[in-house]
Amino acid sequence: MCPIITHEDEIELASTEKDLVNHIKKLAKAQSNLIGAQNKYAEALRKANLEREMLNRTFRDVLKQMQTLMREKRSNIKEEEVNLFQDIIYKNDEYIEANNKYIDAIKNLTVKKDYFIKKKEELANSLDEVAGKRGALIKKALNVEKAKNKLIEGEKLKILDSELNDYQREFDRARDVLLKKIHQFIEVRDEIDELWIHLKNSISKSS
Structure with a gap:
């Protein structure tokens, strides 16, 4: 037997979505710091490679x-x-060439990861918008339901229904934007997966 879905369940979903937004943003910040470290590492490798060329x-x-x-x-x-x-x-010539390929692979990855973080932040902001619209829509629906139970005048009820429809349209628009952001997120994520493979393949013996 399926459980009965209530307005409270949807309100809880909106609250959980807010939690998800916070975690996405925290991960984005942590990954941003990691990108900085990777860029510093790549720069240190580049300097070492220049020294090897001079050597x-x-x-x-x-x-x-x-x-x-x-x-x-x-x-x-x-x-x-x-x-x-x-x-x-x-x-040394072999090591220089291998390191240059490795450095290029790191740079390409960090550039794409930086872009990925922007997409992740956009997704988080869109999800935050959806959660807010969802909560507002449910509260509005509850108010309309209460008004109907009180048997208020027909004209006032029409106004409330019209307002509820406006809330629904705003939510639908926000959700459509979120779906678009999710697709963009997945697309960039898959590109990064390929760059990780390229980075792995660029690793060669180097002392």
């Missing part, structure tokens, strides 16, 4: 000098040294 440039200068001196028998340069330096330079 590799100097490695190449040293290698070039070693290769020149190695032509002389008394240069004290061993072929093993040259080969080891070449290997270090080659690996």
